Amino acid sequence: MLRIVFLFVVIINAIMHLRGLLRSFNISESHHLLQAILKMSGFLWFLVFILFIIVLLLFLLKQNYWWITAALAIILSLILMIHNWSNAELGRRIIVGIIILNLIIIFPVISACASTLPSSFPNRYKSEVQDRLEPLDNIPILNETDIRHLPEPVKKYLNYTGAIGKPKVINFRLEANGKMKRNEGSGWLDVTAEQYNFYNDYARFFYIKSSLYGIPFDGLHKYVGNKATMQIKIASLITVVDAKGKEMDQSDTVTFFNDMCVFAPATLIDKNIQWEQVDSLTVNAKFTNQDIEINATLYFNEKGEMVNFVTDYRYLSEDGDKYKKYKWSTPVRNYKDFNGRKIPTYGEAIWHTPDGDFTYFKLDLKDIKYNVEKYYGVNA
Secondary structure: OHHHHHHHHHHHHHHHHHHHHHHHOOOOOHHHHHHHHOOHHHHHHHHHHHHHHHHHHHHHOOOOOHHHHHHHHHHHHHHHHHHOOOOOOOOHHHHHHHHHHHHHHHHHHHHHHHOOOOOOHHHHHHHHHHHHOOOOOOOOEOOHHHHOOOOHHHHHHHHHOOOOOOEOOOEEEEEEEEEEOOOOOOOOEEEEEEEEEEOOOOEEEEEEEEEEOOEEEEEEEEEEOOEEEEEEEEOOOEEEEEEEOHHHHHHHHHHHHHHHHHHOHHHHHOOOEEEEEEEOOEEEEEEEEOOEEEEEEEEEOOOOOEEEEEEEEEEEOOOOOOOEEEEEEOOEEEEEEEOOEEEEEEEEEEEEEOOEEEEEEEEEEEEEEEOOOOOOOOOO
16 A cells, blocks of 8 residues: 555656646647757756656666665755746646655655665665575485484374475575554554574574554564564664563564474474473473573374464563563464475464453465575565
8 A cells, every 4th residue: 555655646746747847838739848858947857757757667666776766856856846936837836746745755765765774674684694594515304213202293293294304494484474463452464574594503583564554664573592682663764662681582482483383393303392292182392492491382183283382481562661471372274385395374373361362463474495595585
């Protein structure tokens, strides 16, 4: 929706500049246009019109640096408005209208510019991921010997997902669409996300984009070693969430283990996991990362699919400042094949509070790649 509004404003602005050209020189027939353009002022009107058309095309083609052309068009447009402020023939309504349209466009231009800075979330995300990507040669194959210590439901799960007989998982990269709620009373926000997880040296990088009331925001969630941070910015400029601390560290340790169970079953042979079988379809797991220890219960169905992950070790926080601990679960379903590995493509994240269940996130997996050696880039 926000893209459509922006495109509409750019089109109207381009038309207004063309109208300003015609009005300024009292042109009513197209064959008079060339004569007017030969004059410097007429040329600038026409140039700005062309620049906004170029902005339109670059934006539609998802070229990251469309904002440079837009910034030039706005600067030239403002020069024209100042020069023609007292032009009675042109009319103040056109001038004021163009100024308003430029002010509307300038906010996404500033936001797009900010997103190219080294300190922006996309560039920090890229830098963190690239620092950990490396050539992966001779990755060992996961075999039956590797899983012999696991409980039977987990063994069956690894066989069902196709992990056996394939290379062990060193890392993965996923793309997803989803819906998110800020709190129980808010509506759903559409989000896009991508993520890289690393298992030789524990790390998780999660980048998310969305908009609220037409204003874009993005977030970067980092988990390195056993330390976590979560930051959210409006329009790539204003930080509204900056979460960190022991509660965040423990919560992200849960999330990291959850990702292992859902997206990378082959990693469940990790020596930092202790297992206890409850029954033929249920197991308890203790995952330890340095000084942080968390517990979870995994539920499976008769086919061998994991269908839910439940824990009491995660904290709820709306602002990254105040934390409350509630039971947390992630039911999953719709297993599909990704290059021979079956992975659930739909999942929810649910808080089980004293007032009832609160589903705050729904995820639809678009793609997942294992043992990647290159950076694929943040979604446009």
